[in-house]
Amino acid sequence: KLDTAGVNDRKRSRSKYGAKKPKS
Incomplete structure (x- = not known):
């Protein structure tokens, strides 16, 4: 979910x- 989202x-x-939140 982290990668896709x-x-x-x-x-x-x-x-x-x-x-705000780059790749993470």
């Missing part, structure tokens, strides 16, 4: 999620 989140919301 991390990649999906970063792709669609990497603007706010990328700064």
Whole structure:
């Protein structure tokens, strides 16, 4: 779930999620 959620989140919301929680 971490890998899938991390990649999906970063792709669609990497603007706010990328700064807050990078790959983890």
